[in-house]
Amino acid sequence: MKTEKYKILLVDDDETLCALLSEFLQAEGFEVETLHTGDAATERLLQSDEFDTVVLDIMMPGMSGLDVLRSVRAKRQVPILMLTGRGDDIDRIVGLEMGADDYLGKPCNPRELSARIKAIIRRTENSLGNGLDTKPIVHTQLHGIELDTGTRTALINNTPLPLTSAEFNALSLLMTRAGQTISKQDMTQEVLNRPLEAYDRAMDVHISRIRQKLSSEGINDVIKSIRGVGYQMLTEQQPSQSDD
Structure with a gap:
């Protein structure tokens, strides 16, 4: 059973939003690292496999979230939750086709984001702490x-x-x-x-x-x-x- 905190990488060019979401997620018991550019996120993810989930904004200047997703999926299977505009159905489908695990529309409720992250972790861990459900090995x-x-x-x-x-x-x-x-x-x-x-x-x-x-x-x-x-x-x- 994992005893340390689950580690989340939060990637969004909106630094104020990142700070607010990070504060909430930390209060929920997560360890959170934030980055604000696609280039930095790609470099970090290709160098490390320490993250339990990545929360990735699609719309970023320069290297977009889809660019990050494409680069990371070539070498890593870390779960990725996309943050998309509420009506950006095309971006959502493209992101899923490129290997994202799920999506959440922006602006998002921090509690809903936390619930989505827990859902992703619940399905990727065999023995989960913090009251999360467990399932038999099959x-x-x-x-x-x-x-x-x-x-x-x-x-x-x-x-x-x-x-x-x-x-x-x-x-x-x-x-x-x-x-x-x-x-x-x-x-x-x-x-x-x-x-x-x-x-x-x-x-x-x-x-x-x-x-x-x-x-x-x-x-x-x-x-x-x-x-x-x-x-x-x-x-x-x-x-x-x-x-x-």
Whole structure:
């Protein structure tokens, strides 16, 4: 069990906002480091793997949050929560497609930000302190995919499959409930630890990325979309088929 404070990197060019959010998060028990440029954030994240979560503003002068995300995801799988404008749906989708774990619209309520960070940590840690829930370790094999929730590793033919925190949880949920249709609402709650929001595309994008990564390893058509409902991982007895 982790006993030290969870460490958060907060990246936003608004220094006043950073100070306010940092003060609140520290009062919530987090250790917080703040940076105000994309260049500084990229350099810090590529040099260290000490952060439990990164809170990253998309709209920054110079190197944008999306630029940071692209650079970091090439080498690190640290969970990243994007801060976006309330109506910036395109930026949200692009960020998710590039590997962000989730997003939160600005201006954000500090309590909501803290809750989102805790949700991200809850799904990436096996044994959580501070009253957070724990889940049993599960080892699952299906369609040549091997998942271990203890080490949070995914393998295909003994080759590591790189997955973000959200992607790992989504694939794990689908595999452990193979043959069952899981609603988008339930998947969002169980994978992202938050309710499904209006016009919420986060889960759709995470599933799309999982499919692309499986396809690159020769595993196709094992995750079925149930139109208007949700998703289903086919069992090995079910024939692979295209989405409805």
